[in-house]
Amino acid sequence: MIEVKNLVKNYGKYEAVKDISFKVDTGEVVGFLGPNGAGKSTTMNIITGYISASSGEVSIDGFDILKNPKEAKRRIGYLPEIPPLYMDMTVTEYLNFAADLKGVKKSEIKPMLSDIMEKIKITHVSHKVIKNLSKGYRQRVGLAQALVGYPEVLILDEPTVGLDPKQIIEIRDVIKELSKSHTIILSSHILSEVSAVCNRVIIINKGRLVASGTPDRLSESLSQDRFKIKVKGEKDEILKAFKADSAFSLIEESETTEEGTTDLIVEGKAGIDTREAVFDNSVKNGFKLLMIKSERLSLEEVFLQVTENENFTFDDLAEGKTESGAAENADEAEEIEQLLENTEPEKDINEINGEDNEK
Amino acid sequence: MKAIYKREIKMYFSSMIGYVFIAFFVLITAVYFSLQNILSLSPEFQYVFSSVIMMFLILAPMLTMRLLSEEKKQRTDQMLLTSPVSIPAIVLGKYLAAVTVFLISLAITGIFPVILSFFGTVAVAQILGSYIGFFLLGSAFIAVGLWISSITDNQIVSAVATFVAVFLLLMVETIVSAASGSESFSLMFAGVIALLIALYVYYNTKNTEISITVFIVEAAVLIVLYFIKRSIFTGLAGKFAMMFAVLTRFNSFAMGLLDISSVVYFISFIGVFLYFTVRVIEKRRWS
Numbered sequence: 001m002i003e004v005k006n007l008v009k010n011y012g013k014y015e016a017v018k019d020i021s022f023k024v025d026t027g028e029v030v031g032f033l034g035p036n037g038a039g040k041s042t043t044m045n046i047i048t049g050y051i052s053a054s055s056g057e058v059s060i061d062g063f064d065i066l067k068n069p070k071e072a073k074r075r076i077g078y079l080p081e082i083p084p085l086y087m088d089m090t091v092t093e094y095l096n097f098a099a100d101l102k103g104v105k106k107s108e109i110k111p112m113l114s115d116i117m118e119k120i121k122i123t124h125v126s127h128k129v130i131k132n133l134s135k136g137y138r139q140r141v142g143l144a145q146a147l148v149g150y151p152e153v154l155i156l157d158e159p160t161v162g163l164d165p166k167q168i169i170e171i172r173d174v175i176k177e178l179s180k181s182h183t184i185i186l187s188s189h190i191l192s193e194v195s196a197v198c199n200r201v202i203i204i205n206k207g208r209l210v211a212s213g214t215p216d217r218l219s220e221s222l223s224q225d226r227f228k229i230k231v232k233g234e235k236d237e238i239l240k241a242f243k244a245d246s247a248f249s250l251i252e253e254s255e256t257t258e259e260g261t262t263d264l265i266v267e268g269k270a271g272i273d274t275r276e277a278v279f280d281n282s283v284k285n286g287f288k289l290l291m292i293k294s295e296r297l298s299l300e301e302v303f304l305q306v307t308e309n310e311n312f313t314f315d316d317l318a319e320g321k322t323e324s325g326a327a328e329n330a331d332e333a334e335e336i337e338q339l340l341e342n343t344e345p346e347k348d349i350n351e352i353n354g355e356d357n358e359k
Numbered sequence: 360m361k362a363i364y365k366r367e368i369k370m371y372f373s374s375m376i377g378y379v380f381i382a383f384f385v386l387i388t389a390v391y392f393s394l395q396n397i398l399s400l401s402p403e404f405q406y407v408f409s410s411v412i413m414m415f416l417i418l419a420p421m422l423t424m425r426l427l428s429e430e431k432k433q434r435t436d437q438m439l440l441t442s443p444v445s446i447p448a449i450v451l452g453k454y455l456a457a458v459t460v461f462l463i464s465l466a467i468t469g470i471f472p473v474i475l476s477f478f479g480t481v482a483v484a485q486i487l488g489s490y491i492g493f494f495l496l497g498s499a500f501i502a503v504g505l506w507i508s509s510i511t512d513n514q515i516v517s518a519v520a521t522f523v524a525v526f527l528l529l530m531v532e533t534i535v536s537a538a539s540g541s542e543s544f545s546l547m548f549a550g551v552i553a554l555l556i557a558l559y560v561y562y563n564t565k566n567t568e569i570s571i572t573v574f575i576v577e578a579a580v581l582i583v584l585y586f587i588k589r590s591i592f593t594g595l596a597g598k599f600a601m602m603f604a605v606l607t608r609f610n611s612f613a614m615g616l617l618d619i620s621s622v623v624y625f626i627s628f629i630g631v632f633l634y635f636t637v638r639v640i641e642k643r644r645w646s
Contacts, residue, residue: 100362
């Protein structure tokens with residue numbers, strides 16, 4: 001459906017996008033992930049034909065965006081980072097203009113607009129002037145504009161940025177609903193959003209595509225054979241006992257929430273089942289083992305790992321081992337999902353940005 | 360194109376600009392009509408237009424300052440450029456909307472010669488001619504204004520720059536006759552043009568060596584020409600500047616001549632500036 005080949009975009013000497021290629025099939029919902037300035041918006045602007053690439057090709061449903069712009073653009077609905085709203089028009093006027101612009105037949109405009117407004121839940125503000133709308137509603141009107149003409153492809157650039165949590169959930173629900181009948185690319189730097197909505201994630205950093213895969217697979221393939229354990233007893237004693245054991249290649253302290261217990265993150269040496277080693281060690285030293293839990297990387301950690309590591313390439317992931325076992329456990333998957341929901345991605349992102357700026 | 364045109368027309372009349380424009384235009388014309396025709400008992404309406412030309416200084420920026428600059432500022436150009444409408448269609452839609460507003464005001468002033476015709480004999484050919492000429496002149500200024508508004512994303516800058524551009528266009532004849540060219544003046548002028556060409560090359564290629572080479576070659580050619588065949592520099596600057604003498608063209612209309620070459624001149628003038636506008640927008644996508 002969407003094919004991007006060797007996309008390069010230079011701004012003078014600065015390379016904003018460096019040789020990005022990917023394909024999106026019909027019906028897929030793909031999340032673009034990356035810190036600010038990674039090239040997400042630039043890539044989207046190129047796909048939609050707003051700006052032109054320095055080199056490389058983009059085709060939508062087989063139509064090249066440069067050679068056949070009309071056909072290609074007809075198939076795309078685009079919500080840019082800042083919704084392109086005419087502040088002094090009413091919502092209805094604005095959407096009518098969008099329909100005119102996209103060449104919707106006169107007879108179809110009215111039912112189409114009322115259907116879209118119903119879907120996005122903006123019918124009750126349809127007679128308001130856009131500049132009087134709140135940010136959440138403006139975002140919705142922007143989304144409605146992208147839907148006008150029922151394009152097959154939706155490209156949404158940070159659709160939930162700047163919205164309050166309730167609005168974010170609402171917009172996300174709308175996107176989920178839309179994903180049933182559209183091919184969608186959406187960009188975000190909020191990881192929980194991507195993992196909630198998308199069935200594939202593309203991570204971009206510094207203009208390069210660094211990883212691609214389902215949210216689950218991304219975290220799975222990057223996680224090591226690492227476990228979090230909870231042992232009853234004094235920290236020093238337990239740490240000493242585990243460090244003395246040659247079966248472990250990694251032993252880290254972890255925050256403990258329960259009094260009188262010690263949490264550790266351990267990883268066994270190659271060829272050793274970490275769980276067995278933990279059990280053996282506990283028995284040997286008479287520790288009461290309270291928990292063993294697989295430490296699968298959350299999408300967030302994948303993101304950090306991938307974007308911080310300069311040399312990390314897509315190949316590393318492709319080769320990534322897909323170990324089954326404890327991680328497949330349904331309960332655990334749920335737990336990870338909760339973890340994803342509860343964490344504060346913003347903070348981590350800011351840290352990354354800070355580092356980016358320093359460089 | 361139709362969608363853009365419709366929206367712009369709606370904008371003009373929902374934002375006061377259209378009404379203010381028409382009111383201003385008709386008022387000024389009415390004042391001159393009263394002074395030159397009613398009070399001095401003259402049926403020669405065609406001279407009113409020659410008198411009110413100066414109001415384009417304000418009217419042209421008023422119509423065009425927002426057209427493209429505001430799209431860029433509000434980021435709504437993203438919507439236009441990603442919709443299945445070509446850039447020439449966008450530019451043309453906007454241009455025609457501005458010209459339509461101008462045409463409406465011009466049509467309203469049509470009442471003045473009609474009034475005159477009740478009381479005396481009016482020179483129909485001359486009045487019609489001056490209407491056509493005035494319309495073409497105004498349309499040319501609007502094209503210049505549209506081009507300028509595509510360059511900047513600030514309405515005020517666009518308005519001031521359009522004011523200056525219209526002023527220069529109106530002053531071409533005066534400037535040329537004042538600074539009638541000695542050959543060395545023309546050489547300097549050609550040098551400036553050469554420099555501009557070199558800068559344009561640099562702007563497009565971002566290659567310093569090529570640009571400097573281009574300029575040196577141009578300068579060498581000019582200097583050699585200056586010593587070998589000085590006569591071609593006689594009045595060169597003036598000739599060049601007269602290419603922009605829109606007023607001279609207009610005056611032939613006011614005399615009742617429907618000079619085809621002048622019509623073609625204005626249409627090409629408009630075409631060139633609309634083409635420039637398209638190029639500016641296109642260029643931004645590539646940079």
